[in-house]
Amino acid sequence: MKKHLQQSPEDVRDRLTREALASLRAGLRVSHAELRKWAERLNTANPLPLPKTS
Known part of the structure; x- marks a missing residue:
């Protein structure tokens, strides 16, 4: 089954968290x-470039 191309804002926020x-x-x-x-x-x-992680 194909994954939905559009994600809800809640799904995006959950994934990013x-x-x-x-x-x-x-x-x-x-x-x-x-x-x-x-x-x-x-x-x-x-x-500035993105800060480097440490």
């Missing part, structure tokens, strides 16, 4: 300071 929790369990983290620095530069002429 499960992926985020799995990343945390795997030890993949980005500091708040690094994330904030990245976010503040998103709409600038020189945006």
